[in-house]
Amino acid sequence: KNEVEQSPQNLTAQEGEFITINCSYSVGISALHWLQQHPGGGIVSLFMLSSGKKKHGRLIATINIQEKHSSLHITASHPRDSAVYICAARAVWDYGGSQGNLIFGKGTKLSVKP
Amino acid sequence: DAGVTQSPTHLIKTRGQQVTLRCSPKSGHDTVSWYQQALGQGPQFIFQYYEEEERQRGNFPDRFSGHQFPNYSSELNVNALLLGDSALYLCASSVTGTGGAFFGQGTRLTVV
Numbered sequence: 001k002n003e004v005e006q007s008p009q010n011l012t013a014q015e016g017e018f019i020t021i022n023c024s025y026s027v028g029i030s031a032l033h034w035l036q037q038h039p040g041g042g043i044v045s046l047f048m049l050s051s052g053k054k055k056h057g058r059l060i061a062t063i064n065i066q067e068k069h070s071s072l073h074i075t076a077s078h079p080r081d082s083a084v085y086i087c088a089a090r091a092v093w094d095y096g097g098s099q100g101n102l103i104f105g106k107g108t109k110l111s112v113k114p
Numbered sequence: 115d116a117g118v119t120q121s122p123t124h125l126i127k128t129r130g131q132q133v134t135l136r137c138s139p140k141s142g143h144d145t146v147s148w149y150q151q152a153l154g155q156g157p158q159f160i161f162q163y164y165e166e167e168e169r170q171r172g173n174f175p176d177r178f179s180g181h182q183f184p185n186y187s188s189e190l191n192v193n194a195l196l197l198g199d200s201a202l203y204l205c206a207s208s209v210t211g212t213g214g215a216f217f218g219q220g221t222r223l224t225v226v
Binding site for chain 1: 145147149151154155156157158159162170172202204206208210211212213214215216217218219220222
């Protein structure tokens with residue numbers, strides 16, 4: 001079992017729909033990242049969460065530390081939201097001077113149709 | 115601020131050859147991590163460099179090695195290339211202790 005699991009793997013939505021992508025993790029974390037990857041490879045960081053909820057435009061990310069679960073929501077989806085969304089857990093690191101590595105989920109491929 | 119820059123963007127190598135990939139971190143960032151992303155998969159952690167030392171390492175063979183320079187830039191070296199090393203190699207930089215991560219565009223390595 002992977003340490004970071006995402007669902008669904010693939011998601012097709014109509015423009016305007018509300019979208020939810022889920023992420024569960026089994027390791028201790030210092031932070032949880034939501035990332036966006038477009039064809040060609042570049043990754044953009046959307047959110048970094050350690051508790052609660054964050055909102056940026058039409059994107060909302062939540063995390064429940066007790067349940068080890070996070071969700072990414074997209075309101076009023078648009079074709080330009082089509083991308084791969086990746087959840088990554090920042091592992092806890094006990095040694096001073098550096099930080100835990102990122103453990104990635106496999107990603108959710110989102111396609112929004114006009 | 116140029117952000118995280120990686121070079122080259124694309125590379126084709128033959129099995130058995132050696133390759134060096136380069137990463138310049140975002141200005142002010144002191145920690146560089148390297149990831150390998152196979153097609154259709156999430157990135158896998160290779161190693162992390164801080165203060166010119168390898169601080170952490172993922173489950174990759176010794177053929178994968180790296181270096182960090184005093185200006186915080188980093189190199190990833192892969193020896194004795196295998197077909198299975200074909201992947202997108204991503205560099206991420208951060209300020210240690212902050213938990214953040216800024217990614218480069220990646221280097222697409224094809225081994226033939």
